[in-house]
Amino acid sequence: MTLPSTAREVHLASRPEGFPTPENFDLVEVPLPEIAEGRLLVRNLVMSVDPYMRGRMGLGKSYVAPYGIGEALTGGAVGEVVASEAPGFEVGDTVLHGLGWREYSAVDAAEATKVDPRTAPVGAYLGVLGMPGMTAYAGLLDVASFKEGDVVFVSGAAGAVGQVAGQVARLRGAARVIGSAGSDAKVKYLVDELGFDAAFNYKDGPVGELLHRAAPDGIDVYFDNVGGEHLEAAIDSATTFGRIALCGSIANYNTSTPTGPRNLGLAVGKRLTLRGFLVKDHEHLREQFVREVGGWIASDELRYQETVTEGIDRAPAAFIGMLRGENVGKALVTL
Ligand code: NDP
Structure with missing residues (x-):
């Protein structure tokens, strides 16, 4: 696979006051990240927009550190490994990680979790099973x-x-x-x-x-x-x-x-x-959660919806729309 030399990512342009607006975000073209030892280059397939990100866009009291102005946003994403400098990860693996809001991410392998796209659609790892x-x-x-x-x-x-x-x-x-x-x-x-x-x-x-x-x-x-x-x-x-x-x-x-x-x-x-x-703080329940909720999804006893927006350029709109209630079920952006 030939990789592009540049890729796009979304930066925080300014801190929102009240509801965020498109002007609070910048879509920026950057050189494809280089990967050092222990890292993976991931082509993101889908990313999450979540309410907690609103807290990180401000400077108020929040349980996570604020995003920096002029820096790429972060958040949950699932993508395909296109280059690996980390043992245990191969090109073609699908991974869940925390460097969303960009088309390609250089991910520390310690922060990446392999997921199986045959067990569940990739978006489910950011939503119902995530x-x-x-x-x-x-x-x-x-x-x-x-x-x-x-x-x-x-x-x-x-x-x-x-x-x-x-x-x-x-x-x-x-x-x-x-x-x-x-x-x-x-x-x-x-x-x-x-x-x-x-x-x-x-x-x-x-x-x-x-x-x-x-x-x-x-x-x-x-x-x-x-x-x-x-x-x-x-x-x-x-x-x-x-x-x-x-x-x-x-x-x-x-x-x-x-x-x-x-x-x-x-x-x-x-x-x-x-x-x-x-x-x-509730990781001890994870196995039980995956088994029980996964079982209910398989038997169609538990249903779910996703609201999927296409394209990284529309990620800010998807985020703002989610805050305004335009989503049913998990709000996702495919890249
Ligand atoms: P949702 O998918 O529920 O999306 C946000 C929804 O909030 C919108 O669709 C909208 O639906 C509703 N909403 C927006 N404004 C208002 C309002 N003024 N009054 C009532 N409802 C409103 O988001 P999530 O499921 O991802 O998150 C749900 C909540 O869980 C959030 O508060 C989030 O911060 C929290 N959360 C907490 C975590 C934790 O560890 N404690 C982890 C993950 C999420 P509607 O059309 O119904 O208004």
């Missing part, structure tokens, strides 16, 4: 201590994490699974395709009222992808000893005036557990 799927699994089982018979509420339910969280709850024997999402089409997808018992469009009215209508007897578990008004509604509807997994608060990612729950005081009398988590 970081978001694992987040859903760990958040529900480890963090919210889900148990059979729980009534479970998932926000951001039609997204990458949410679509898995709700279905794991259903398949593990939840009494009732309720989802919220930002469009009627997503609500229909949750109920008709994913087997949620009830779902609502949170733009239809106060979330507290919509949730109360969907779960009149309250919720035992809340998987929080959204924060703000959703979290307040969940605290209000939580049953005694209810458990809340704080996964993300996307309602507050693009604003300088974040909203928080005003009713935290209720958590005392209800003896609620609210627990934040990061997926990386």
Whole structure:
């Protein structure tokens, strides 16, 4: 295979204020990276756009270091090894790594994981069988201590994490699974395709009222992808000893005036557990996750969608679109 002499990558041009705009990104043509010993040259096939990247574009408090202005962005990607200076990796291997947002990446072999494109489509390693799927699994089982018979509420339910969280709850024997999402089409997808018992469009009215209508007897578990008004509604509807997994608060990612729950005081009398988590702390569940969720996908008991945008030049638009809710399931960019 003849390699090109240059390749394109996306740089952060400026830090977004509020919602990112295309002007915050630059598409830059750079020489193909050279690879030193221990590294792989990877031609990327697909890359991920994720909400946490918004945090890294600013300078606020985030759990990951900010991206540098004028530097290439990073993130999950899967690609084909086109040159290898590392033992154990051959040209033609498919690898998962963290240097997305570029057509070719020079990856430290220690940071690359081989994946099998015959077991699952490459995009699945960034979605349902990758970081978001694992987040859903760990958040529900480890963090919210889900148990059979729980009534479970998932926000951001039609997204990458949410679509898995709700279905794991259903398949593990939840009494009732309720989802919220930002469009009627997503609500229909949750109920008709994913087997949620009830779902609502949170733009239809106060979330507290919509949730109360969907779960009149309250919720035992809340998987929080959204924060703000959703979290307040969940605290209000939580049953005694209810458990809340704080996964993300996307309602507050693009604003300088974040909203928080005003009713935290209720958590005392209800003896609620609210627990934040990061997926990386739950690696002990990985094998079980791959086996169980992989099995459900194979038997068609767990379904998922991806929203795929083509071309690295459209990666910023895919990212902005994801933040605005244009994706159903995992937002991916093919390169
Ligand atoms: P999604 O695929 O769910 O995409 C983001 C979705 O957020 C959009 O599609 C949109 O759907 C929804 N959204 C945007 N703005 C709002 C708003 N104001 N109110 C309610 N919903 C909104 O992303 P992921 O599944 O990848 O991530 C979901 C959450 O999980 C995020 O908060 C993310 O930060 C978090 N996360 C946390 C991890 C951890 O380790 N703790 C790891 C991975 C993700 P809609 O149309 O429904 O509005």
